Amino acid sequence: MSTKASRSAARLMLxxxxxxxxxxxxxxxxxxxxFSFQRYLPLRGGFQGWxxxxxxxxxxxxxxxxxxxxxxxxxxxxxxxxxxxxxxLLAILLDQPMWGQGMVRILVIAPFFVMPxxxxxxxxxxxxxxxxxxxxxxxxxxGADPVIWLSDASMLSIILIVSWQWxxxxxxxxxxxxxxxxxxxxEAAEMDGAPALSRFRHIILPHLSRAITIxxxxxxxxxxxxxxxxxxxxxxxxxxxxxxxxxFQRVLESQNVGLGSAGGIYAVILANxxxxxxxxxxxxxxxx
Amino acid sequence: MGQIxxxxxxxxxxxxxxxxxxxxxxxxxxxxxxxxxxxxxxSTLLRLIAGLEDVTSGEIRIDGQGVSTIPPAKRGxxxxxxxxxxxxHMTVRKNIAFPLRMAGLDRAEQNRRVEKAAEVLNLTDxxxxxxxxxxxxxxxxxxxxxxxxxxxxxxxxDEPLSNLDAALRVGMRLEISELHNRLGTTMIYxxxxxxxxxxxxxxxxxxRAGHIEQVGSPLELYRxxxxxxxxxxxxxxxxxxxxxxxATKHDAMTIGIRPEHISISAxxxxxxxxVGVSEHLGSDTFFHVxxxxxxxxxxxxxxxxxxxxxxxxxxLTPRDDMIHRFDAKGLRIG
Ligand SMILES: Nc1ncnc2c1ncn2[C@@H]1O[C@H](COP(=O)(O)OP(=O)(O)OP(=O)(O)O)[C@@H](O)[C@H]1O
Ligand SMILES: [Mg+2]
Numbered sequence: 044m045s046t047k048a049s050r051s052a053a054r055l056m057l058x059x060x061x062x063x064x065x066x067x068x069x070x071x072x073x074x075x076x077x078f079s080f081q082r083y084l085p086l087r088g089g090f091q092g093w094x095x096x097x098x099x100x101x102x103x104x105x106x107x108x109x110x111x112x113x114x115x116x117x118x119x120x121x122x123x124x125x126x127x128x129x130x131x132l133l134a135i136l137l138d139q140p141m142w143g144q145g146m147v148r149i150l151v152i153a154p155f156f157v158m159p160x161x162x163x164x165x166x167x168x169x170x171x172x173x174x175x176x177x178x179x180x181x182x183x184x185x186g187a188d189p190v191i192w193l194s195d196a197s198m199l200s201i202i203l204i205v206s207w208q209w210x211x212x213x214x215x216x217x218x219x220x221x222x223x224x225x226x227x228x229x230e231a232a233e234m235d236g237a238p239a240l241s242r243f244r245h246i247i248l249p250h251l252s253r254a255i256t257i258x259x260x261x262x263x264x265x266x267x268x269x270x271x272x273x274x275x276x277x278x279x280x281x282x283x284x285x286x287x288x289x290x291f292q293r294v295l296e297s298q299n300v301g302l303g304s305a306g307g308i309y310a311v312i313l314a315n316x317x318x319x320x321x322x323x324x325x326x327x328x329x330x331x
Numbered sequence: 332m333g334q335i336x337x338x339x340x341x342x343x344x345x346x347x348x349x350x351x352x353x354x355x356x357x358x359x360x361x362x363x364x365x366x367x368x369x370x371x372x373x374s375t376l377l378r379l380i381a382g383l384e385d386v387t388s389g390e391i392r393i394d395g396q397g398v399s400t401i402p403p404a405k406r407g408x409x410x411x412x413x414x415x416x417x418x419x420h421m422t423v424r425k426n427i428a429f430p431l432r433m434a435g436l437d438r439a440e441q442n443r444r445v446e447k448a449a450e451v452l453n454l455t456d457x458x459x460x461x462x463x464x465x466x467x468x469x470x471x472x473x474x475x476x477x478x479x480x481x482x483x484x485x486x487x488x489d490e491p492l493s494n495l496d497a498a499l500r501v502g503m504r505l506e507i508s509e510l511h512n513r514l515g516t517t518m519i520y521x522x523x524x525x526x527x528x529x530x531x532x533x534x535x536x537x538x539r540a541g542h543i544e545q546v547g548s549p550l551e552l553y554r555x556x557x558x559x560x561x562x563x564x565x566x567x568x569x570x571x572x573x574x575x576x577x578a579t580k581h582d583a584m585t586i587g588i589r590p591e592h593i594s595i596s597a598x599x600x601x602x603x604x605x606v607g608v609s610e611h612l613g614s615d616t617f618f619h620v621x622x623x624x625x626x627x628x629x630x631x632x633x634x635x636x637x638x639x640x641x642x643x644x645x646x647l648t649p650r651d652d653m654i655h656r657f658d659a660k661g662l663r664i665g
Contacts, residue, residue: 230383231416235430235477236404245429249420 072311078304086298098305107289112313114198115285119266121202122209123259129206130213130258131251135243137214138221148218155211159271166204167193167276197281204272209265213258220254221247260321267314286310333394333407333484333517334359335380340389342375342541349375350541352389357485357519357534362511364528365521366564367538373521376538377487380519381410393484404433409478410487413494415470417462417477423449424458427476434481448476451510468499475510485517493523500524504531525567529553537561559661562587568617568632570655573625583656583664590617590632592653597639600646604629606639620645 079098082091102108137148154162170177171192179189192200224247232242270287273279279288290310294303335357342350349372357363365373378384380391382403391398398406409430417426424445431441449455452472462470471491478486488507492500508531511518522528528535529549537544537552537560544564545557556562562570570587578586594600595618604623609616616637620629631647639645656664 225414225416227412227414227416228418230403231410231412231477232418232429233383234381234403234408234410235481236433237429241433246418249418252420 075304075307075311078300079308081301083300083304084298085300094301098301099308102293102302102305102309107284110282111284111286111289114282115267115287115313117198118202118205118269118283118285119263121198122205122266123262125202125206126209126213126262127255127258129210130217131255133210133214134217134221135247137218151214152211154207155209155215157208159208159269160275162208163204163272163275166200166207171200193277194281197277197283201272201276201283204276205266205269208272209262213262216254216258217251220251224250256321256324260318263317263321264314267310267317286313334392335485335517335519336392336395337380338390338392340376340379340391341387342372342379342384343387348541350379350387353541353543355536355543355546357517360515360517362508362518362520362531362533364532364535365519365538366523366525366528366535367544368564369523371538372541373538374489375541377410377489377519377521381408381487382406383410407484408487409481409483409485411471411474411478411489411491413490415462415474415494417470417473419462422459422461423454423465423473423476426462426473427454427480430477430481444480445476448480451479451513452476452506467495468503471495471503472506475507479510479514483516485519488518488520490521490523492527500527507531525565529565535565537564555663556587556655557663559585559587559657562655562657562663568630571627571629573627573629575626577625578656581654581656584659585657585661587655587657588649588653590630592650593629593631594648594650595620595631595633595637595639596646596648597643598646600648602629602647602649604645604647606641606643606645609639609641618645620647623647 080093080095082094082097083089084091133151137144137151141147157165168176171179173179173189173191176189176192178192182189190196228246228250229242232246237245268287269285270291273283273285273288274291277283279285279292284292286306287310290303290306293299293306337353337355339352339354340350341348341352353376365376367373375384379386382398382401386399393406393408418429421429427445427448428441431444436444445458446455449458452475454469454472454476457465457469457473462473465473471494474491491507492503495503504527507518507520511531520527520531532549534546535549535552536546539560545552545561547555549565552561552565556565556570559572563572566589568590570589571593572585572587574585578584602623602625604620607619607621607628609618614635616633616635618631618633618639620631623629629647658664
């Protein structure tokens, strides 16, 4: 793709895809923008006039806004921490030659194939149920009082469920990165007198830094939008109302499309700030 | 100090035996070269000595001490890998200092030694670059730098020059020989390259399929190859190996004569043939002579720019005192 002719041909052929993608993004985004400046209540006849920035002010002004931002950040941060740390450990483990490697790898990846709604329900009913859940049986077996997960440790529960879902993704990306590490580098480090822990810190971790940033970047963008896991478990109560969930409540429960749209635009801005910030880190990491 | 002794060392991967029982002594300060065809176990042998692989049986001694249970880092050896295996995210300075840092030396001492090594290897201007910003030869020198700062008992090189172009190889070859002369440290050097083996080695070990065919100085191997394999392997171009009636005349199954020990003339000689391909190197010319009735094409070296053309009839005379004789088993006679 270096001559002028091949470059313009490439542009021409890319055009349909780019236009489609742009349309896909731009139409909903524009509609959200338009709604956000309207007073729009579907149950009371829909459009009720333009209101300027009133929706934006009201959304931020509501007492639910800052707690929602806070829980969003806690959930995203918690999940990132757990998936990256465990992902690295699992990736190292899976990289070791062992019996039944193929099978184990498939099992590790499996949670990623489970739909969020299903996994939320499975965790809620099979693991975290205070009476019949596996975890409560476990607690009782050791003579402890079962934790009422979804209300007493609601945040932790959501983080656990979402981490369980995203761990395979992180593991997979980190595993491929570890496999691309030149084994001679590790051998050289071994001959240079580096014990296992130093080899991890000085060779493996720097080698993984790129993959780790990519995992963080991609996961953040998806985690900002988690919804099903909250919807089927706590329904946003017990402090688990994220920004996404708040928007959902404004639009569907309070039937206020304008207010919800304003929230949506805030979410877009927040995601972009995150993405920009992360891109710069990735850029720095990709440069060398 | 750096005497390395291998006693009845074997190595198998699963049920594939890569090294058959092997004895070898490498003296302190010696430059020892392992040569052999691809897949004969040169790298494996080096990795056994380094401790990156465990021996299946037998014993390796470094300065008289058995090292089977000693981890690679404690054997006092430094290895230079074929791929250099530099740490891509560290600067040259940090790469070279890494073994010192792992040994827990203080910063000042680290810097002193790194700078000394950099000076020896002409790397002073590149200390703050990353390996990705260096040429192949410079990377090679960094890899060597990382090895020398540890002041090891012996260096292990696994085909260190095979990724470099011809001119750079010659340069690096001299630099490594120079380094050996200056440090006087034992070096074990694996190579495919004839010229490297012949020019650098104090002692050449010719390997085939996991066992030693012959050990000796370059000239010993050149003058008195112990069998047909070594005869064919050492020397470039290859020795001419002739079977049949001509060999029987010398009471041998096979006779060998090197291209440089045959004289070529336009009018008289013992064998006659027709010139095929000729290779002019300027200093020498190699003629591949066909239809001599001796079986294969015979390669002949003539000094300077002798001009025979393709299809010319020529006469060849081997130097009788330079004929190598081999018996039916391929072993040297006399
Ligand atoms: N980890 C391993 N598992 C199984 N077989 C191996 C392993 N490492 C090497 N071998 C085999 O051992 C033999 C010797 O390998 P080695 O790498 O020592 O060859 P080499 O002489 O260094 O060849 P080259 O000149 O091509 O580098 C080869 O046949 C190779 O297939
Ligand atoms: Mg090799």
